[in-house]
Amino acid sequence: MATISLYEELLGLFRRFAENGGEAPENRPVIDIWRTVLGAEDQTVLRVLALVRSGLQRAREQINHSSILDAEDKSIAVEAMDQLDGLINPTLFHRSFADVAEHVSRPKLSMLVLLANSLQPEFPEPSITREDVEHFTAQVAKLREEARSSNHLDPVLKSRLAGHLDYIQWSIRSFELTGVEALYAAFGPALLFLRHEVSRARGSGDLATDPRNVIGKQLEDLFRHLMRKLDHQTGQTTQPSEP
Structure with missing residues (x-):
């Protein structure tokens, strides 16, 4: 029975953001894209994104404490997490997708795939199928x-x-x-x-x-x-x- 890791979950979430943003007019605001991705109104969106931020923080902590990643890998990975974190910063919600598209570029999302393969075995956590x-x-x-x-x-x-x-x-x-x-x-x-x-x-x-x-x-x-x-x-x- 399949389970899904922290990094796969982050990948799915931000990939949907990128896909929805790419399909929408370039001037569509970030908060509008999150409403579509999460299928929720503003109050629920804000609560959910606060939890997404906690997930990104967990990812940073695992990256920094990893014995598998070297210093350069850690620096690149943390930078990618910071870029993703920018998309859930309320101060950027009024910005258009065109302004933030680089945050969910293919290299940024590919980093999540690499982290899933590297860190999931190193930091096993409770999971449900x-x-x-x-x-x-x-x-x-x-x-x-x-x-x-x-x-x-x-x-x-x-x-x-x-x-x-x-x-x-x-x-x-x-x-x-x-x-x-x-x-x-x-x-x-x-x-x-x-x-x-x-x-x-x-x-x-x-x-x-x-x-x-x-x-x-x-x-x-x-x-x-x-x-x-x-x-x-x-x-x-x-x-x-x-x-």
Whole structure:
């Protein structure tokens, strides 16, 4: 069952950015391209790109601590990471693709392929299979649809919950890019939000059937199942009692 590495994840993400930018008018702003690549609105885009930045930082740390790469290789690799990092700098979001196309040139993206081959064996990390990714993201999508179709949730709550669930889906789909910490960063606020809503609803009906409570329990079960899956593959404990 295939897994994907940090560098393969980065390669896929920035390759999609390059492809979308190349197809668009040259004056299309960077933030617009990210909206298309990530399929999300601005608030979610900013949260996701913050995690992409953490992935690039993990890559830099691995490069700098590598015993395989020599000093020149490290310098070239870090420079490539810095170029990619520039694409997620909010100060450049208004710039056009033509201004930043060099950041995702073929040599820059090829560096990610070389790093994947060199550093993945040197820095093994927890991973989940593509099959597991599809399974867990499908479960989150099911919860999202359950919330969307509920007649007992107001539109504002539905919108906020959808944002949380979209972010969770992305964190699972891009786990190799962002790491275990990102799963906590995604699941934690969503579960706290639902617990707060359930607390507010006490006394107003049957909590056992309240969709906020039902979805919250299902989401918590999904999170624990995902953490157990990671524990099983690594032989280490990645989960505390609460996200």
